[in-house]
Amino acid sequence: MNKWEDNKAWFLVLPVFIVVAFSAIIPLMTVVNYSVQDIFGPGQRYFVGVEWFKEVLNDSRLHDALWRQFLFSGLVLLIEMPLGIGIALLMPKKGWGVSASLVTIALPLLIPWNVIGTIWIIFTRPDIGLFGAAINSAGIAFDHxxxxxxxxxxxxxxxxxxxxxxxxxxxxAGLMAIPEAYYQAARIDGASAWATFRYIQLPKMRGVLTIALLLRFMDSFLIYAEPFVLTGGGPGNSTTFLSIYLVKVAVGQFDLGPAAAFSLIYFLIVLLFSWLFYQALQNVGKGEER
Amino acid sequence: MDLEWMAWTPPTAIFFITIALILLAMGIWEIISPTIERRGILPLSTTRGDRLFIGLLGSGYIAIAWMGLTDWNLYLSLPVYVSFIGLVMRFG
Known part of the structure; x- marks a missing residue:
């Protein structure tokens, strides 16, 4: 009887499965199909086997874009994770300051991605931008x-x-969910601020930090709109990340086969790293709990 | 139903049918004999589904290495994937 009740949950998941099938699985199947063919147009396609994969795997421009992407995502995580945790620790926990700081801090998240790029183009312009003009007047010739x-x-x-x-x-959100009793126990034991952070706050934030790390890695690894608007991939190719290069290949050159082949390799990289981060964060501190 | 826009080819159709059959078989296996999480040669506790995921993902990377580093026919790598997935499923 229990088994039937448990299995009923699958019917509730069915709508999500259908949506995911149409929005992700079927397009992914199409990309796989494109990756082994030379596509000239509707009905004009020729099977080429793994030729595009070999071409892509030996393309130095894609190698460069891949290393650039790893460097970018690595720096993003190294800066944003500690900084975000630090800001959360400094934010007020009660009173009017909670609403004020939440609204203020959420403002950048409300701005459309392409507008972000435009804002920063203007902000860093050496002639009229606040940042660009200020830093240039300090004697540094800054020009992105x-x-x-x-x-x-x-x-x-x-x-x-x-x-x-x-x-x-x-x-x-993770910090606010920690019961006051933990802090009281820490105070009774005479725990320092660092010990409270290391042994109470950080382990209790593990779940939300897992989500933050995964979201930030995947988003930064797939970044397109902001650098495209800000630098267009330049100067030279110095900010040409994977997605920018892929769009150039797929849309600019209409090389759908090579673009599809690299999309699949791109997908496997994101999948592997997301899984590794997920496993690592799920196992943090487990050894100490025993 | 016209599936021309999906640009199907026989090899890719066989590939996806195989994946679908594996998932179906895993589902039936799960109903008949529910998985028990365990720790094998991999440095983490895994369910049967976890080990299949690791096997498939690993096979993807073996395929990339095969295509990037050798000029051999990709079909020759099939026994490597099957062996790798088998090893991970049994001892992982």
């Missing part, structure tokens, strides 16, 4: 359209400004 380093610095600032609030909000 000419210098790859400046383009990267601008991108990182933009990314951190845009998405650290998400980490902070998730970490804050």
């Amino acid at each position: 359209t000419a210098s790859p380093l400046h383009a990267w610095i601008t991108l990182m600032f933009m990314e951190v400004w845009h998405w650290t609030p998400l980490v902070a909000l998730l970490a804050y």
Whole structure:
């Protein structure tokens, strides 16, 4: 009897399964089909086997875009995770400051992604932008359209400004869910602020931090709109990330086969890292609990 | 139903039918004999479904390495995937 009641839950999942099938599985199947063919147009396609995969795997421009992407996502996680946790720890826990800080911190998340790029183009312009004009008047010739380093610095600032609030909000939600009794016990034991953070707050935030880490890794690894608007992948190819390069191949050159082949490799990379992060965070502190 | 827009080919159709049959078989197996989480040679506790996922994902990477590093026919790598998935399912 119990078994039947448990299995009924599957019918409730069915609508989600149907939506996912239409929005993800069927398009993914189509991409797999495209990856083994040379597509010239509707009805004009020729089977080429794994030729596109071999071409893509030996394409130095894609290798460069891949390393750039890893560097970008690595920096994003290294900066945003500690910064978000730090902001959450500093946010007020009661009173009017809670609403004020929540609204303020959530503002960057409400802005459309392409508008973010436009805001930062204007913000960093050396002639009229607040940041660009200020830093140039200090004697530093800052120009993200000419210098790859400046383009990267601008991108990182933009990314951190845009998405650290998400980490902070998730970490804050995790902190607010910790019962007061844990802090009372810590005070009785004379625990330092660091010990309270390390042994109470951090383990209790594990679930929300897992979500934050996964979301930030996947989003930053798939980033497109903001760098496309801000730098267009330049100067040169210095900010051409995987998705920007893929769009150039798929839409610009209409090379659907190679683009599909690389999309699948891209998908496998995201899948592997998401799974690794998930496993790592699920197992954090488990050894100490025994 | 016209599926021309999906650009099906016989190899990719066989690939997806195989995946679907594996998932179906795993579902039936789960109903007949529910999985028990265990720890084998992999450094984590896994269910049967976890081990299948690890096997399939690992096979994907073996295929990438095969295509990127060798000029051999991809069909020759089939026994490697089957062996890898079998090993992970049995001892993982």
